[in-house]
Amino acid sequence: MPSLVLNDQPVEIAADPALPLLWALRDVANLTGAKYGCGVGECGACMVLVDGQAMPSCTLTMAEAEGRSVTTIEGLARRAPGVARHPVLQALIDEQAIQCGFCTPGIAIALAGLLAHNPRPTDAEIAAAVTNLCRCGVYPRIVPAVRRITGPVAATTVASASAEGVEASEEGGNAPAAPGTATAGE
Numbered sequence: 423m424p425s426l427v428l429n430d431q432p433v434e435i436a437a438d439p440a441l442p443l444l445w446a447l448r449d450v451a452n453l454t455g456a457k458y459g460c461g462v463g464e465c466g467a468c469m470v471l472v473d474g475q476a477m478p479s480c481t482l483t484m485a486e487a488e489g490r491s492v493t494t495i496e497g498l499a500r501r502a503p504g505v506a507r508h509p510v511l512q513a514l515i516d517e518q519a520i521q522c523g524f525c526t527p528g529i530a531i532a533l534a535g536l537l538a539h540n541p542r543p544t545d546a547e548i549a550a551a552v553t554n555l556c557r558c559g560v561y562p563r564i565v566p567a568v569r570r571i572t573g574p575v576a577a578t579t580v581a582s583a584s585a586e587g588v589e590a591s592e593e594g595g596n597a598p599a600a601p602g603t604a605t606a607g608e
C-alpha cells in the first residue's frame with residue numbers, strides 16, 4: 423500500500439501503485455480540489471505540490487508518489503481553526519481572479535510553488551510558472567494577484583541583467599571589472 427506525506431500527515435493510501443495520484447486523491451483520499459482536465463499533463467487543473475514543486479497529479483503514479491510529500495489545494499486552504507490559508511488564495515479572491523473556479527486550485531498550486539522558491543518573481547517569471555489553462559480567461563488578473571503579496575517587482579531578470587553587462591563590456595563601457603579580473607596595465 424503506497425505511503426506518502428499528504429498535507430503534512432503521513433498516510434497510507436489503499437490504491438494500485440499504477441493509479442495516477444489524481445485519482446487516489448479524489449477517489450480514495452476524498453480530496454477533490456485537484457481537478458481532472460486533460461489527463462495528459464497539459465492543462466494544470468490537477469496540479470499539486472510534490473516535494474514543494476508544482477506538478478500535474480494526473481501523470482504521476484502512486485508508485486512515483488511513494489514516500490514523497492504531497493500538498494493539495496486543501497493543504498493550502500488549511501481550514502483548521504487558527505491556521506491561516508495560504509496567501510495566494512486570498513490574493514486570488516481579492517483580485518477576483520476566479521470565474522467558474524475550475525482552474526483555480528491548479529493556478530493557486532502553481533503560484534504557491536513559484537513563491538516558495540522565488541518570493542519576488544518578475545512578470546515574466548510568473549507567466550513562465552503559470553502555464554495552466556483557464557477557459558474563463560482570468561490570465562490578466564494573475565500578476566496583479568501576485569503583486570498583492572509581493573508588492574511591485576522590477577521587470578529586469580538576472581538573465582537580462584547579465585546580458586546587459588556583457589553588451590556594455592563588449593562596447594568598452596564603464597561596467598566595473600568582476601573581482602579578481604585582471605585589467606590592462608596590471
Ligand code: FES
Pocket residue numbers: 457458459460461462463464465466467468469478479480481
Ligand atoms: Fe492533469 Fe490536465 S488533468 S494536467
Ligand code: FES
Pocket residue numbers: 519520521522523524525526555556557558559560
Ligand atoms: Fe473558469 Fe479558469 S476560472 S476555467
